[in-house]
Amino acid sequence: MKFAIKTLSAAVSLTALLSVTPGRAAGIDWGSxxxxxxxxxxxxxxxxxxxLTPADMSGADDFRKGKNCDVCHIGxxxxxxxxxxxxxxxxxxxxxxxxxxxxxxxPTPIAGKPxxxxxxxxxxxxxxxxxxxxxxxxxAQPDAKQDPAYATxxxxxxxxxxxxxxxxxxCFAACHDDSAGEVNGGGGNRTMxxxxxxxxxxxxxxxxxxxxxxxxxxxxxxxxxxEFWEAMLNPGQPAKAATEIVFDKRGAAGPSIxxxxxxxxxxxxxxxxxxxxxxxxxxxxxxxxxxYYVGFAIHSGHTAHRFHYVSYERTLAINSGAADFVAVxx
Ligand code: HEC
Numbered sequence: 312m313k314f315a316i317k318t319l320s321a322a323v324s325l326t327a328l329l330s331v332t333p334g335r336a337a338g339i340d341w342g343s344x345x346x347x348x349x350x351x352x353x354x355x356x357x358x359x360x361x362x363l364t365p366a367d368m369s370g371a372d373d374f375r376k377g378k379n380c381d382v383c384h385i386g387x388x389x390x391x392x393x394x395x396x397x398x399x400x401x402x403x404x405x406x407x408x409x410x411x412x413x414x415x416x417x418p419t420p421i422a423g424k425p426x427x428x429x430x431x432x433x434x435x436x437x438x439x440x441x442x443x444x445x446x447x448x449x450x451a452q453p454d455a456k457q458d459p460a461y462a463t464x465x466x467x468x469x470x471x472x473x474x475x476x477x478x479x480x481x482c483f484a485a486c487h488d489d490s491a492g493e494v495n496g497g498g499g500n501r502t503m504x505x506x507x508x509x510x511x512x513x514x515x516x517x518x519x520x521x522x523x524x525x526x527x528x529x530x531x532x533x534x535x536x537x538e539f540w541e542a543m544l545n546p547g548q549p550a551k552a553a554t555e556i557v558f559d560k561r562g563a564a565g566p567s568i569x570x571x572x573x574x575x576x577x578x579x580x581x582x583x584x585x586x587x588x589x590x591x592x593x594x595x596x597x598x599x600x601x602x603y604y605v606g607f608a609i610h611s612g613h614t615a616h617r618f619h620y621v622s623y624e625r626t627l628a629i630n631s632g633a634a635d636f637v638a639v640x641x
Pocket of ligand 1: 354357362363367368369370371373374378379380381382383384390391392394395401403413479480483
């Protein structure tokens with residue numbers, strides 16, 4: 312059976328709603344747009360601080376010298392996720408070198424969970440909205456019972472280029488050693504946050520001590536924040552959408568501007584997340600000529616927090632430009 316489900320966020324005005332009826336993403340002919348594979352892998356407790364520590368992640372020194380995560384890792388995700396998700400020590404066999412082992416990154420593995428999801432991602436715009444479209448199969452996902460409300464959540468983390476850590480490290484810039492469920496999370500509920508909002512960052516994360524209010528205001532004024540666009544899904548129910556901001560924490564910062572549509576058939580999801588190109592503060596207006604950065608996350612099998620799949624960073628441009636995804640006008 313195939314069913315189509317659709318929501319528009321409550322924040323969309325009635326006029327906007329009427330002017331685009333029937334169906335906004337429905338107007339995009341996705342068959343006419345070439346997709347690119349983005350493999351989302353299970354990261355376990357791999358955090359920003361972990362990735363920046365040479366003893367923990369061998370690429371840390373090269374990252375600090377300027378080599379971005381994607382350069383070393385895009386193409387390896389289908390190997391990474393399956394060995395992290397088991398909770399066992401991880402093994403590596405570099406070409407021409409002896410194999411070596413690294414400790415487990417997952418103290419509480421979910422038995423039988425697949426290690427990655429390969430999504431086909433397409434983007435487009437219609438002069439009014441940006442559309443990000445993902446097609447993926449989740450595989451056989453055990454029910455983790457962490458989020459009873461939603462079977463699946465699809466998230467785009469959007470960086471307008473003003474978060475240097477995210478330009479280079481994607482979602483990992485917001486994921487810290489002391490966030491919920493991480494090594495130093497201490498059973499708390501600390502959300503994602505950006506490093507420069509903290510008075511001091513250590514190997515254990517930044518804790519709760521923020522910079523002085525005037526310094527935080529300066530960061531804000533400089534656009535130092537990530538947008539978090541999420542589609543919340545259950546088979547057979549309308550998709551729900553949320554827009555949040557990641558700065559000193561993750562949370563709602565204004566009216567939601569994201570819409571989501573989804574269909575599910577035979578274990579395959581087809582999900583479209585859209586957002587107006589124009590947007591008032593606290594959101595970024597999307598314009599041609601700028602290179603943006605995006606990361607993708609999928610929570611599958613009723614998972615929450617870090618028990619998700621994540622991608623390395625990709626670039627996005629509107630209409631034209633040199634980027635992984637060019638949202639052409641349709
Ligand atoms: C210079 C290349 C290089 C760069 C840049 C790099 N890494 Fe790595 N990464 C490695 C190598 C090599 C390994 C294999 C394990 C080891 O030796 O630590 C690894 C392992 C990993 C793993 C675990 C994979 C597994 O199968 O267990 C994760 C997750 C990871 N890196 C994330 C990152 C993130 C996030 C960044 C950017 C902040 C990054 N890496 C930057 C080289 C790199």
